[in-house]
Amino acid sequence: MKVSVIGSGYVGSVTAACFADVGHEVVCVDIDEKKVEQINKGVPPIYEEGLEELLGKYAGKRLIATTDSEFAVMDTEISFICVGTPSGEDGSIDLSIVRAAAGNIGEALAKKEGYHVVVVKSTVVPETTEKVVLPILEEKSGKKAGKDFGVAMNPEFLREGKAVYDFMHPDKIVVGANDLRAGDLVSELYRSFDCEVTRTIPRTAEMIKYANNSFLATKISFANEIGNICKKLGIDTYEVMQAVGKDFRISPNFLNSGAGFGGSCFPKDVKALIGKAKDIGYEPLLLESVIAVNEKQPLLMTEILQRKAGDLEGKKVAVLGLAFKNDTDDIRESRAIPVVAELLRLGARVFAYDPMAAESMKRVFPTIEYCKSAAKALKDADACLVMTEWEEFKELDAEFEDMKEKIVIDGRRIIRAKGLDYEGLCW
Numbered sequence: 001m002k003v004s005v006i007g008s009g010y011v012g013s014v015t016a017a018c019f020a021d022v023g024h025e026v027v028c029v030d031i032d033e034k035k036v037e038q039i040n041k042g043v044p045p046i047y048e049e050g051l052e053e054l055l056g057k058y059a060g061k062r063l064i065a066t067t068d069s070e071f072a073v074m075d076t077e078i079s080f081i082c083v084g085t086p087s088g089e090d091g092s093i094d095l096s097i098v099r100a101a102a103g104n105i106g107e108a109l110a111k112k113e114g115y116h117v118v119v120v121k122s123t124v125v126p127e128t129t130e131k132v133v134l135p136i137l138e139e140k141s142g143k144k145a146g147k148d149f150g151v152a153m154n155p156e157f158l159r160e161g162k163a164v165y166d167f168m169h170p171d172k173i174v175v176g177a178n179d180l181r182a183g184d185l186v187s188e189l190y191r192s193f194d195c196e197v198t199r200t201i202p203r204t205a206e207m208i209k210y211a212n213n214s215f216l217a218t219k220i221s222f223a224n225e226i227g228n229i230c231k232k233l234g235i236d237t238y239e240v241m242q243a244v245g246k247d248f249r250i251s252p253n254f255l256n257s258g259a260g261f262g263g264s265c266f267p268k269d270v271k272a273l274i275g276k277a278k279d280i281g282y283e284p285l286l287l288e289s290v291i292a293v294n295e296k297q298p299l300l301m302t303e304i305l306q307r308k309a310g311d312l313e314g315k316k317v318a319v320l321g322l323a324f325k326n327d328t329d330d331i332r333e334s335r336a337i338p339v340v341a342e343l344l345r346l347g348a349r350v351f352a353y354d355p356m357a358a359e360s361m362k363r364v365f366p367t368i369e370y371c372k373s374a375a376k377a378l379k380d381a382d383a384c385l386v387m388t389e390w391e392e393f394k395e396l397d398a399e400f401e402d403m404k405e406k407i408v409i410d411g412r413r414i415i416r417a418k419g420l421d422y423e424g425l426c427w
Contacts, residue, residue, distance in 0.1 A: 001024050002024070002026075003016075003080065003189070004076040005026060006082060007083035007097075008045055009083070010048070010158075010163065011082045014167055015167070016039075017164070018054065018168055020058040020062040021168070022192050025062050026062060026064075027063075027072040027075060028072075029072045030045075036067055039063070040064060042055045043055065046330075048160070048161070048328075049164060049165070069108060070107070073109065073116065074111070076116075078118075078119060079117070080154070081102065083100075084097050085122050085123055085268075085272075087267075087268050098133065102136040103136055105118055105137065106136055117149065117152060118149065119151075120153045125272050125273065126210070126276065129152075129176070129202035129205075130202050146179040150181055151182060152175060152176060152182045153175075153177070153202040154174065155206065157172060160327075161327030172195065173187075173190050173193065174205045175205065178201055213265055213266055213270070217261055217270050217294070218286065219255060220254050220261045221289070221291075223237075224260060227425070227427070230257075231425075238413065241256070259297055259298045263324045263333055264333070270287055270291055274288060297425075298338050300425060302342045302346070304425070305317070306346070308383075308421070313347035315349065315382040317381065318385070319339065319384075319385050320352075320377065320385070320388070321388025322336045322352055322354035322358060323357035324336075324388075326389045328357075329359075341365075343385075351371055352365075352369065352377060353374050353376070354388065358370045373399075374396055375402075378400065378402055382406060383406060383409070384406070385411065386410045386411055387411050393412075393415065397418075400420060404420065405419070406421060407420075408421065409423050409424075410423070
């Protein structure tokens, strides 16, 4: 089938490359000419494991990129909206980019003959597809949804760092459509996947995505709350959660205590669902608590550091890990951000290292020292805070030689070196 993908960020570029890999012809659309040029050269606009290989294989063949959304819609059967949905100042979802994308597609549909399906893959709160996207498409095209064109919702369930693998090996595929024809065409895209397609209506598909991410975020905040209590009682929270996770009703995933969750999905999605709930007159107390625990969690690290080191004015503190998780350069909602901000407020000199995310973090904190290795960050440091679970941090015995008897506070339970003044965040 011929598919256009509007937006070439994290979701869009992975969706385009993976659809090309299963045999579909794909047109990527982005307003950023640099991104378009990169994709056409086979260079991914973001780092994602496996993405460079796929773009290198299909760019200029089954996959092309353009800034011309009208061309993309006219030349394809199905258009996916994969643009960003950032949080507003109050945490509610900002749909301005989705609205703009829908408007551009609608204008193209006005000139197109034949049936076309528009699929929302961006994460949007329930009712967005039906009450925001569909009316814009009808207004701009002068056509009728369900008759002249179809509208569907197809949420993504991708982990950053493993998005290509997750797309190609899904545990669920959800297609929401009020129009049977539209739902059938979108489902057909996934014919070669060894996974059942769950068919439903758009608002249910939207809610499945939010419920999925909110539940995972809840597990993390729950594990952190238990971890904080365990620490005060002298109990190993990891031993507790290892046993709890053996319960088949719970599973061991997302039960590791630590500095909290970040990234482009969990914080934004939970806050957006909170905003939607309040809009309809419901107070989501549990979800608000999930966010509250997550906001507090990383700052416990600086509290521990102050308790152990006293006044931080002028002291050198190494921060290992800036990305919100390992295997990505993404710093969105990274738990390192509030920690670095607090260290600076307290007068510490921050020396940071991350294998991939330093350049991104420079836009947030341009004045701190960015080091080329963990060893350089640790040299002569008074203390070290470990924020991201990078594999290389597990093997830092030699690098920590300079840190003997110095303070190391581990936010991810990853440091194995001996002879340190070591303390875990929740253990």
